[in-house]
Amino acid sequence: MAILSLGDDIAENQLKLYVAFKKVKNIACIEVYQSYILIHLRLNPDTVELKPGKIEDAREKGHWGTGDLRAIIKNSEDFENIKPLLDRAYYEN
Structure with missing residues (x-):
């Protein structure tokens, strides 16, 4: 999984309805x-260019x-397009 390959400090937590990946916080x-x-x-x-149906603001959802x-x-194209966002989430948190 691409998220786990970002660093050795990422832990995977399998929950009933979703999977969380965290360093100190998710x-x-x-x-x-x-x-x-x-x-x-x-x-x-x-701080992100939003694209309806692809990348959305989920604060009110x-x-x-x-x-x-x-x-x-x-x-797979959608996944390739969000890889930079995965990197940002890792390095900014």
């Missing part, structure tokens, strides 16, 4: 569905886990 939470994956990142949505920025992954 940096990303992942929910897996049949046709897509939601990744919630601990990043300020005001209910969701499992931690993180104000929601990335919607439907294919």
Whole structure:
């Protein structure tokens, strides 16, 4: 998994409805569905270029886990596009 490869200090916590990845605090939470994956990142949505249906502000939306920025992954291209956000979440938290 790309998140675990960011550093040796990341721990995975498998919960009933999502998987959390954390250093001291959660940096990303992942929910897996049949046709897509939601990744919630601990990043300020005001510092990211939002793309409706791909990268969204989740502050006003209910969701499992931690993180104000929601990335919607439907294919490998979507995942490649959010890798820089995973790096930011790791280094900023």
